[in-house]
Amino acid sequence: MAAAGVAAAVTAALAGGAGSSTADPAPPTGTTTEARTTEVEIPGPERGGAAGSGHTHVPADGLDRPAPRLSAREAAADGEVTKVIDNGSTADRLDVVVIGDGYTAAELGQFHTDAKEKWAEVAAVEPYTTYQNLFNLWTVDAVSNESGVSGDPDQATVRDTALGSYFWCDDIERLLCIDETKVDSYVARAPEADLVIVLANSTKYGGAGYNEPSETLGYEGISTASAGNERSGQVAIHETGHSLGKLADEYFYPGYPDYEQYTGPEPGDSNTSTLTADRMAAERAKWHRWLGETSPDGGTVGTYEGGGYFVKGLYRPTDNSLMRVLGKPFNLPGIEAMIAGFYRHATVATAVTPTDGTLRSRHTAKVAVPRLAGVATTPLAIRWSLDGKELKRFEGRREVRVSELGLKLLDFKKHRLSVTVVDRTASVRDPEIAGKLRSSVVWTVRR
Ligand SMILES: [Zn+2]
Known part of the structure; x- marks a missing residue:
């Protein structure tokens, strides 16, 4: 049956x-x-x-x-x-x-x-x-x-x-x-x-x-x-x-004539390709940044023939990822795609101090940053800026007092204090995705 x-x-x-x-x-x-x-x-x-x-x-x-x-x-x-x-x-x-x-x-x-x-x-x-x-x-x-x-x-x-x-x-x-x-x-x-x-x-x-x-x-x-x-x-x-990951299936159907050979254009998804490893590397396409790396689902990332339902003509990044076989982990390109999906919905900087109104010298700007589980060194960098200029001395802090900003005694102007949390995870190599793994909170401050 x-x-x-x-x-x-x-x-x-x-x-x-x-x-x-x-x-x-x-x-x-x-x-x-x-x-x-x-x-x-x-x-x-x-x-x-x-x-x-x-x-x-x-x-x-x-x-x-x-x-x-x-x-x-x-x-x-x-x-x-x-x-x-x-x-x-x-x-x-x-x-x-x-x-x-x-x-x-x-x-x-x-x-x-x-x-x-x-x-x-x-x-x-x-x-x-x-x-x-x-x-x-x-x-x-x-x-x-x-x-x-x-x-x-x-x-x-x-x-x-x-x-x-x-x-x-x-x-x-x-x-x-x-x-x-x-x-x-x-x-x-x-x-x-x-x-x-x-x-x-x-x-x-x-x-x-x-x-x-x-x-x-x-x-x-x-x-x-x-x-x-x-x-x-x-x-x-x-x-x-x-x-979430917008990943394609990496399985295929041996024995079904219409799925023997893929002849279509390069697919739009991130984990199937018509390119073999050499061409992928040369063209800097798809998962080229992961080629040769050891993947959690076993083996190294390459171009394995079969994927997207087709036996030939389409390649997948690893032999047996979760997108092909149940009970396996995602492969490296899959993990990257999942993290991109997470960040479409989640942010890593949440204002604890409200951002409406103006903070004065007696106030403190506070941000909440989630803890990433099981990582010894957190890839979340916390960076503070005043009027767009980075304040290196506050790096890594979750709160900064307005009185610490060094605003001049006779400076009555409003300034822009911002904190940006950036996820520099090694699991993401695509700069376009990496650029989205960040969130900022902005406050208006004055002396
Ligand atoms: Zn599926």
Whole structure:
């Protein structure tokens, strides 16, 4: 059955990801032909093989089932928002929102435990480990009438759950789909989600990557995973490689004629290329800065043939990164891309002293800077400037008194005091990305 699933997925992916195709298997029962569809990535088979099995189109609103009716007591618990890990304000942090499905009101405690455990699995993978203090973790309680989700243990199992999660989506057992509208109604309760994880109350292997950014709620994507399945957590991390890292899949499909040879132009993503190492180095293209380096997923960075679904004609940076194989780390170019993604949402300088108004001699300008985990020497440099001129003597400090600035006795002008925190991590070599790993706070000061 799994093999049939892979074949169906490959066929669906073959359709070019442009709308539905005749090759797509029939939609699940209860959907109409006009039903809105959405593209999802299918996780790879449970044992061995690729991290994913291509993409397919599934009903955006899941299976057509009535909204669950809850008792008054259950309804009161439904939608409750908890900031589980608080590393700062939503504006300055990456906000991960976890919503459970198939948890009854009595099982919400278990959901909270599961959400923390799943996040711990994500945070165990670099660069999440180092940058985990840039993230907030939120849970939104969704109360289901029944425990567990549809399609578990078998395809005929139907359960009445808050988010309509179901295995056997698109007739693929491990493809775990949701009702996006229902998920969004819960996501909307949490402030500004950047990333959404839907946890099914299940131990069955499966997941799905919904990697279209939300136009209404602003998040980068939804990953689904089984709460009680560790391999399923690896699927969710792989999916963030797409949503946050904008990375391409590094797996490919041997044995499918249309995926034997890539003949298209150079792809736009950062981790697949038509160039071999010599040409990449000569043209200073793609991951040329990492060529020859030892990568955390094993081996050295080079140009390994096969990637972006094609067996030949496209190259990937390493043999077995998380973008190809579940349970592996990201490779060096992948880590760089993930850090770039983190900094699209997180900032490393937060004003502790308010920036409205004018600071006087008796005041102190204070900035909060996150701690990066597990690094002996922090790559975060803290630099102060007055009217654009750097004040070297304050380097590394988190606070400076206005009286220390040496403003002249008869100087009544307003000045601009700024602090810039720069992440000089060795994990980023692309100057364009490096230039974005910084945040500043500016105060107006006068004597
Ligand atoms: Zn993928």
